[in-house]
Amino acid sequence: MKKNGEKFLRAGWPAISLIGILVVVAVVGANLNPVNQRHTIEILINVVLVVGLYVFAGNSGVLSFGQMSFMSIGAYTTALFTIPVIQKAFLLPSLPGFIGSAELAPIPAALLAGAMAVVFGLIIVFPISRLSGLAAALAMFAVLVIVYQVGINWEAVTRGTRTMLGVPINTTIWSALAWTIICVLIAFAYQRSSSGLRLRATREDEFAAKAAAISIPRERAIAFLISAFVVGIGGYLYAQFQGAFTPAAFYTHVTFLTIAMLVVGGQRSLAGAVVGAVTVSILSFLFNSIENGVSAGPIHFAGRDGLSDTALAAFILLALLFRRDGIMRGREFELRRPGWMRRSGGGAVGGKPAVANTDPQAKEA
Amino acid sequence: MTALIQHAIDAVSLGSLYALLALGVAMIFGIMNLLNFAYGELIMIGAYSLYVSRDLPWPVQLAVCLIVVIAASLAMDRLAFRPFRGASAPVLLVTSFALSFALQSLATVIFGSRAKGVSLPSFFDESITIGSVSFSSLNLVTVVLVIVLVGGLATFLRQTTVGVQMRAAAENFTTARLVGVKADRVIAVAFALSGFSAAVAAILIVAQRGTATPTLGVSPVLIAFVATIIGGLGSLYGAAFGGMLLGVLTVVLQVVLPDSLAPYREAFLYAGVIVVLLARPQGLVVVKALFERV
Amino acid sequence: MDAEGDPGSHGRLTVGATAGISTAPRPDGPGGVGGRLRAAGIKVQFQGLTAIDDVSCDLYPGEIVGLIGPNGAGKTTFVNVLSGFQEATEGSVAVDDTEIGDLSPEARAKLGVVRTFQGARLFTNLTVIENAEVSGVGIGLKRGAARQRAVEMLEAVGMTELAGARAGDITTGQERRLQVARAMAMEPRYLFLDEPAAGLNEEETDELIEVIEQLPRRLGCGVLLIEHDMRVIMGSCDRIVVLDQGKVIKVGTPAEVRSDQRVIDAYLGS
Numbered sequence: 001m002k003k004n005g006e007k008f009l010r011a012g013w014p015a016i017s018l019i020g021i022l023v024v025v026a027v028v029g030a031n032l033n034p035v036n037q038r039h040t041i042e043i044l045i046n047v048v049l050v051v052g053l054y055v056f057a058g059n060s061g062v063l064s065f066g067q068m069s070f071m072s073i074g075a076y077t078t079a080l081f082t083i084p085v086i087q088k089a090f091l092l093p094s095l096p097g098f099i100g101s102a103e104l105a106p107i108p109a110a111l112l113a114g115a116m117a118v119v120f121g122l123i124i125v126f127p128i129s130r131l132s133g134l135a136a137a138l139a140m141f142a143v144l145v146i147v148y149q150v151g152i153n154w155e156a157v158t159r160g161t162r163t164m165l166g167v168p169i170n171t172t173i174w175s176a177l178a179w180t181i182i183c184v185l186i187a188f189a190y191q192r193s194s195s196g197l198r199l200r201a202t203r204e205d206e207f208a209a210k211a212a213a214i215s216i217p218r219e220r221a222i223a224f225l226i227s228a229f230v231v232g233i234g235g236y237l238y239a240q241f242q243g244a245f246t247p248a249a250f251y252t253h254v255t256f257l258t259i260a261m262l263v264v265g266g267q268r269s270l271a272g273a274v275v276g277a278v279t280v281s282i283l284s285f286l287f288n289s290i291e292n293g294v295s296a297g298p299i300h301f302a303g304r305d306g307l308s309d310t311a312l313a314a315f316i317l318l319a320l321l322f323r324r325d326g327i328m329r330g331r332e333f334e335l336r337r338p339g340w341m342r343r344s345g346g347g348a349v350g351g352k353p354a355v356a357n358t359d360p361q362a363k364e365a
Numbered sequence: 366m367t368a369l370i371q372h373a374i375d376a377v378s379l380g381s382l383y384a385l386l387a388l389g390v391a392m393i394f395g396i397m398n399l400l401n402f403a404y405g406e407l408i409m410i411g412a413y414s415l416y417v418s419r420d421l422p423w424p425v426q427l428a429v430c431l432i433v434v435i436a437a438s439l440a441m442d443r444l445a446f447r448p449f450r451g452a453s454a455p456v457l458l459v460t461s462f463a464l465s466f467a468l469q470s471l472a473t474v475i476f477g478s479r480a481k482g483v484s485l486p487s488f489f490d491e492s493i494t495i496g497s498v499s500f501s502s503l504n505l506v507t508v509v510l511v512i513v514l515v516g517g518l519a520t521f522l523r524q525t526t527v528g529v530q531m532r533a534a535a536e537n538f539t540t541a542r543l544v545g546v547k548a549d550r551v552i553a554v555a556f557a558l559s560g561f562s563a564a565v566a567a568i569l570i571v572a573q574r575g576t577a578t579p580t581l582g583v584s585p586v587l588i589a590f591v592a593t594i595i596g597g598l599g600s601l602y603g604a605a606f607g608g609m610l611l612g613v614l615t616v617v618l619q620v621v622l623p624d625s626l627a628p629y630r631e632a633f634l635y636a637g638v639i640v641v642l643l644a645r646p647q648g649l650v651v652v653k654a655l656f657e658r659v
Numbered sequence: 660m661d662a663e664g665d666p667g668s669h670g671r672l673t674v675g676a677t678a679g680i681s682t683a684p685r686p687d688g689p690g691g692v693g694g695r696l697r698a699a700g701i702k703v704q705f706q707g708l709t710a711i712d713d714v715s716c717d718l719y720p721g722e723i724v725g726l727i728g729p730n731g732a733g734k735t736t737f738v739n740v741l742s743g744f745q746e747a748t749e750g751s752v753a754v755d756d757t758e759i760g761d762l763s764p765e766a767r768a769k770l771g772v773v774r775t776f777q778g779a780r781l782f783t784n785l786t787v788i789e790n791a792e793v794s795g796v797g798i799g800l801k802r803g804a805a806r807q808r809a810v811e812m813l814e815a816v817g818m819t820e821l822a823g824a825r826a827g828d829i830t831t832g833q834e835r836r837l838q839v840a841r842a843m844a845m846e847p848r849y850l851f852l853d854e855p856a857a858g859l860n861e862e863e864t865d866e867l868i869e870v871i872e873q874l875p876r877r878l879g880c881g882v883l884l885i886e887h888d889m890r891v892i893m894g895s896c897d898r899i900v901v902l903d904q905g906k907v908i909k910v911g912t913p914a915e916v917r918s919d920q921r922v923i924d925a926y927l928g929s
Contacts, residue, residue, distance in 0.1 A: 063455050127643050134400070134454070135646045138594045141587075142635035142642075149632035194796035194805060197785075201793040204782035211742065211776070212797035212845065213768035252583070256462050263459040268784060306473025306579070313467030317460060321448055324456050330784055 014332035015188040018274045019181050022047065025278060026177040036285075037173060043281040044176040045237045047274055048183045049254070050261045052230030054273035055187050056223045057262065059196060061203030062132060065255055066140025069147035070228045072250035073120050074113035074235020076151070076158055079167045082109045082240070087166040094156040106170045110179065110236040117232025121225045129220040132206070144255060151247030158247065165244035171237050179237055183230045187270050195222050203268075264319045266326020275327050280316070287311040367497045372620050378504035380612025381511035382569055384605040386585050387592035388518070389562035391604030395535035396555050398454060400590055402461040403441060405582025406468035407560055410437050411567025412577035413476060416483045423486040431564045438560025442553060450548075465582075472579035480576040489572040507569050514565065515605060518558070522601075527554050535601075595641045597648025606650060694755045695719055696772065696849040696881065701740050701750035703733070710736045711905040713750075718849050718881040723872070725892040725913075726885045728902035729926050734885045735777065737902070738851045741883075742774040743767045754849070769798055771848030771880070775841075775855060779834045783827030787818060790826050790837055794844035805844075812840040815877070816870055832863040839870055843878060850874065851883045856891065864888060868895060889927070893917065901926065 009016070022044065029040025053067045081104045083091065088100055104112060124143055131139055152161045190196045199219040202209040206216060239245065257280075265276015287308035323329065386404075393401050414433040418426045445464050449457060491502045522528040527550070534541040534551045542548055566585065571577065588611060596607025614637060618630045626633075641649065696718040703710045711733035718724055726734050739745035741752055743764035752760045759767055782790050791812050795805025813819050816836040821829060826837065835855055842850055855871065856864045872895050874882050886892050892899060893913040901909040901916060903925040909916055916922055 063458070127639065131642060131646055134594055134598065135642050138590065139639050139642045142591075142638045145635045146632045149629060149635075153628040153632075192802070194800070194802045197789060197793060197796050197802070197805075200785060200789075201782045201797075204784055205780045207744065208776060208780040208782065209793070209797075210744070210764040211768055211774050212794050212841070213765045213799075214793070214797045215763075215765050256466070260459055260463060263455055267455065304474050305478055306470040309470035310467055310474060313463045313470060316463040317445065317467065320452075320456055320460050320463070324449075324452050 010335050013335045014271060015185060017333035018184050018188075018271060021274065021278065022177060022180055022184070026173050030173050039281075039285045040173050041171060041176045041237075041241055042285075043278055044173070044180045045171075045234055045241060046258070046261065046281045047180050047277040048176075048234040048237060049231055049258050050265070050273045050277035051180075051183050051187050051270065052227050052232075052234055053258050053262055054227075054267065054270060055190060055230055056220075056227035057259075058267045058269070058273060059191055059199045059203060059223050060220050062220065063134075063137040063259070064140040065137050065259070066142070066144035066147075067227060067231050068250050068255045068258065069140075069144045070117040070121065070231035071235035071238065071254065072147050072151060072247065073117045074232035075239040075245060075250065076164070076235075077113045077116040077232075078109050078236045078239035079164050080157070081112055082106075082168055083166045084168070091164075091166055092157070092159065106175065106240065109240075110233055113236035113239075114229040114232040117228040117235070118225050121228035125221045125224050126217075129217040129224060132216075144251065148247050148251050151250070161246060163244050163246050167239050167243045169240060169243045171241035176237055176241070179233055183233060184270070184274065186226065186230060187273075190223070190226055191270060195219060199223050260316050264316055264326060266323075266328035266330050268325070268330030269328050269332050271332045272326045272328035272330065279327065280312070283315055284308065284312050370498045371500065372616060374498070374500045374504055376613040376616035377609075378500075378507045378612075379616055380609035381508045382566065382608075383588055383592055383612040384608030385511050385514065385562055385566050385569075386589035387596060387604040387608035388515070388601060389559045389566065390586070390589040391593045391596070391598075391601050392555050392559045392562070394593060394598060395601065396531065396538065397446075397450075397457075397552055399446065399457045399461060400593075401559070402458070402465040402586060403445075403468060404559065404563060404589065405584075405586030406465050406472075407434050407438055407441070407563035407582070408567045408570065408585055409468065409472060409577070409579060409582040410434055411564045412483065412571050412581050413472065413481070415485065415567065415571050416476075416481045416577045419483060426485075427568060430568060431561065434564035434567065435557050435560035438556045438563065439553060442556040447549070465586075469579045469582075476577075476579065478579060480578045482575060483571050483577050484575070485568070485572045503569070503572055506572075510565060510569070514562070518601070521558075527551065531555060591635075591638055595638060595645075595648060597650035600648070600650045603648055603650030607648070610649075694848060696741070697751075697753045697756075698737075698741055699751050699753075701737065701752070702748045703736055703740060703745060704748045709905055711740075711902070714902065714905070714907050715750075716883075716900055716907075716910075718883055720848055720879050720881045721875045722897045723875060723882040723884055723895055725896035725899040726883055726902065727887070727889075727892055727899060727916075727926065731904075732902040733905040734902055735853055736905075738774055738853055738883070738885065741849075741851060742772060765797075768845060771846060773842050773845040773847035773849070774851040775838050775853055777853045777857060779838045781826040781834060781837060781841075783825070785826055786822065787824050787826050787829065787833075787837055788813060788822040791840050791844050794841050798845060808844050809840075812844045813837075815843065816840040817866075831858050832860075832866075835859060835863070835867055836870065839867065843874070847878060847880045849881050849883070850878075851885075853885045854887065855884070856886060856888060864891065871895065 025043060026040060029037055029043070032040070049068070049071060052070070053064070056062070056067065057064050080095070080099050081102045085101055085103050088095065092100070128136060128139055151158050154160070158164065191200070198209070198214045199222070201212060202214060202216045202219060209216065235250070238249070261276040261280045262273055263276070264280055265274070266272030290311075291304065291308035319327070390401060390404050393399050393404070411430050411434040414430045415426060418429040421429070441464065445460065449460050452460070489503045489506065492499050493502055493505060522532055530541065530546045530551050531554060533544070534546055534548070538548070570581070570585065589608070592607035592611045593604045594607070595610070596605070597603030611634070614634060615630070618633050619627070622630055622633065699715045701714045702712050714733070714737055716724070726737070728734055736745060740747045743762055743766070747760065751758055754770060754772065759770065759772065762770075782793060785793070788806070788809050791809035792802070792805045795808045796802060800808065810819070810822070813822055816839055818833060818836055818840065821833060829837065839852070839855060842852070852871065856867050859867060868891050871882065871884065874880060884892070884896065896913060899911060899913055899916045900907060901922050908925060909919045909922050911919070917927070
C-alpha cells in the first residue's frame with residue numbers, strides 16, 4: 001500500500017508540485033487588497049492560456065501565433081450564452097432565437113466555450129497540422145487575423161468594434177483556481193499519454209519519429225484540439241472576469257505576451273509554462289504599479305506611460321540572454337530519486353537528479 | 366479603362382512598398398534565420414527621426430532619417446542579437462519580439478502614445494495627371510524608388526565581395542564560415558541594408574500617413590513576414606515577389622469585393638495566405654538545399 | 660561465420676519457436692512465420708543524376724544480409740527507398756508479395772519494416788527509456804506495455820542503469836546501443852541498420868555486434884546491415900550485397916565476396 005502511494009506521488013509529482021504553486025498563488029492573492037486580488041485572477045487566467053499554448057507548441061515544437069483565436073471564440077461564446085436574456089435583446093437584437101434565449105450557468109458555459117473552440121479547431125486543424133515550422137506559425141497568425149477581422153466586422157454577433165458588455169462576472173479567485181488546476185491536469189495527462197509521447201518524439205526528430213511509425217499530422221492534430229479546448233476555457237474565464245471586451249483583447253498583444261511567457265519559462269515543459277506565466281505576470285503587475293508612481297519617503301518617483309512595458313521587455317530579454325532554454329530548461333519538478341536509481345552508468349551522464357525530465361519508475365514497470 | 370489603369374497604379378505602388386518591406390526582413394532571415402520583429406520599430410524610429418528633424422531643410426531631414434535608422438539597425442545587431450548567435454528559432458523570434466516591444470514602450474515613454482504630425486516636402490502630395498488618369502506623385506516615387514533600390518541591391522550582391530559573401534552566407538551559413546566568410550561582418554552589412562530599406566519605408570509611410578506613433582511599425586512588419594514566407598524563405602527575389610503579390614492582391618480585393626464583404630477584405634487576404642502556404646509550404650520561390658536530407 | 664551469427668542454414672527456415680526468446684508479448688508481431696521483403700529493380704534519380712540503378716535484394720526473416728560498398732555507392736539511398744523516406748524512380752518494394760512502394764515511412768514501420776539512421780537521430784530531450792518507449796507507442800501499444808517493452812530492450816542492450824538519463828547526455832557508444840534498442844522495440848520483421856557502429860572503438864563495436872548478431876533469433880527478423888568494418892561484415896553476415904556507383908556488383912557469401920576480383924578492385928583493395 002505504502003509503496004503504491006509513493007509510486008503515485010512520484011509519478012504525479014510534476015503536476016502536484018505545479019498545483020501546489022497555483023494554490024499558494026491563489027491563497028496569497030486572496031489575502032491581498034482588491035486590486036491585487038484582481039491581479040491574482042489575471043495570473044491564473046494567464047496560466048490557463050499559456051498551458052493551452054504549451055499543449056500544442058511545447059509538445060510539438062511548432063510555434064503558433066494564432067492560438068489566442070481560440071480565446072476569442074471561448075470569450076464570445078461565453079458572452080453570447082451567458083449575458084442575461086433581457087440585456088441581450090437590447091445589446092444584440094439580431095441574434096438567432098435559440099442563442100438569444102439562452103442563459104447558461106458558469107460550468108456549462110465554460111464547457112461550451114471549450115467545445116466551441118474545439119469545433120473551430122476542427123475546421124482548421126487538418127490543413128494546419130500538415131505544415132511545420134514557420135509556415136505553421138504564420139498560417140496560425142493568418143487564422144488570428146481572420147478571427148479578429150470577423151470579430152470587428154460581424155456586428156450582429158460580436159457588436160463589432162463596440163464593446164461586448166453585460167457578461168455576468170462569475171470568475172473568482174477560487175473558480176479560476178479550479179479551472180486552472182483542471183487545465184494543468186489535462187495538459188499533464190496528455191503529455192504523459194502515449195499520444196503525448198509520440199508528439200514529443202516528433203518535436204525532437206521528425207525523421208526518427210516517422211521511422212517509429214508515428215504520423216506527425218495526426219499527433220499534432222490531437223494536441224491542437226486539446227490546446228484549443230484549454231485556451232477556449234481561458235477565453236471563458238477572461239469573459240466572466242472582465243465582463244466587457246472587444247476583439248482587440250484577443251489579438252497580437254495577448255498572443256505575443258503568452259508566447260513570451262512560455263519561452264521565458266521554458267517551452268519544453270509544463271512546469272516551464274506555469275512558472276513562465278506566473279513569473280512574467282507578477283513582474284508585469286509589479287512594473288505597472290511602479291509606473292503609476294512610487295513614493296519612497298520624501299522622494300516621489302513619478303510614473304510615465306510605457307515605463308512598465310519597457311521594464312517587462314527588458315526582463316524578457318535578460319531572461320532569454322541568461323537562460324536560453326527558459327527558467328525551467330525543459331525540466332519538470334521531480335521528487336528526488338532514491339540513491340540506487342541515481343547511480344549513473346556512463347561517464348557522460350551528469351548530476352542534477354533533483355530536476356530531470358525523467359520518470360523515476362523506469363525500473364519498476 | 367481609366368479606372369483600371371488607376372487601380373493598376375495603386376496595386377503596383379502598394380506592391381512595391383510591400384516588396385521593400387519584405388526585402389528588409391528577408392535580408393536578415395536568409396543569413397541568420399531570424400524573423401526580426403523589431404524591423405517594424407526601425408520604421409517607427411525612422412518616423413520619429415523625421416518628426417524630430419521636422420524644422421530642418423528636407424534633404425537634411427531625409428538624411429537624418431537614413432543615418433539614424435541605419436545606426437539603430439547596426440546597434441540592434443550589436444547589442445541585442447549578437448549575444449544570441451546560434452540560438453533556436455523560437456528564442457530568436459521572442460528576442461526580437463521583446464526588443465520590438467521594448468522599443469515601442471520606449472517610444473511611448475519619450476513621445477507619448479498619441480500620434481505626432483510629421484510634414485514632409487509638399488512634392489510628395491502633388492498629383493500628376495496624364496490624360497484622364499491622375500495619381501499622386503507618392504505612388505510614382507514609391508515605384509521608382511523601389512525599382513532603383515532592388516536594382517542597386519542586385520548589383521551590390523553580384524558585384525561586390527561583401528555581396529557575394531552575403532549570397533554565400535544566405536545559401537549555407539556554416540559552409541560560408543568554413544571558407545572564411547567573416548560572419549559578424551556579413552551580418553552587420555545585412556543589418557545596414559535592412560536598416561536602409563526600413564528608412565526608405567519610413568519616409569514613404571510617413572509621407573502617406575503624415576503621423577508617427579509608437580506602433581507605426583507593427584502592421585508593416587507583419588506584412589513583411591507574410592510576404593517573406595509566402596515568397597519563399599531565404600530567397601530575396603521570392604520575398605520581393607511575395608510583397609508585390611500581397612500588394613496587388615490587397616488592391617484587387619478592394620476593387621472586386623462587393624460592399625457587404627468589403628470590410629472582410631483583410632480576412633480574405635489572409636485566407637489566401639493560408640491557401641498559398643498549403644499549396645506551397647516552401648514558398649512560391651523554392652530555394653534549393655532547403656530540404657534536409659535523411 | 661561463428662555459432663552466434665548463424666541462425667540456421669537459412670533464414671527462411673526460421674519458424675515460430677525462434678522468436679519466442681523475446682519475453683514480451685507480440686500481439687501483432689510476425690510470429691516468426693516465413694515471409695520475405697523483396698526489392699526489385701530499384702532506380703533512384705536526383706535531378707538527372709542516377710544514385711542507384713536496378714538494385715534488387717531479398718531479405719528473409721532470420722538472416723543477416725550485409726550491404727557494403729564505397730562511400731556514395733548508394734547504400735543509404737537504397738535503405739531510404741526500402742523504408743519509404745525516398746521515392747524510387749523505378750522498381751518495386753514488396754513485403755510477402757504485397758507492394759508497399761506507395762506507403763509512407765510510418766505505415767511501413769507499422770508493418771515491421773524498420774530502420775535506424777546514421778548518426779543515431781535520438782530524441783535528445785527525452786530520457787533514454789522514453790526513447791525506447793516511443794517505438795512501442797509508435798506501433799500502437801498502450802503506455803504501460805510500451806514501457807515494459809522498453810525496459811526489456813534496454814536490458815537487452817545493457818542500458819538499464821541509464822534509463823532516466825537525458826538521451827542528449829549519453830556517450831556515442833551508448834547512443835548506438837540505444838538506437839538498436841529503439842529499433843528492437845518496434846517489433847521489426849525487417850530491420851535496416853545504417854552504420855550502427857560508426858564512431859565506436861573496437862571494444863564498443865564488439866559489444867554492439869554481439870547484440871546485432873542475436874537479433875534474428877531474438878526477434879525473428881531479417882537484418883540488412885550497412886557497415887564499413889569488414890571484420891564485422893565478414894563475421895556476422897549470411898549473405899553480402901556489394902554496391903558500387905549505384906549498381907550491384909556482387910551478391911554472395913562472405914567467402915565468395917572476399918575472393919571476388921571486382922569487389923576487391925572497387926572496395927576491399929588489395
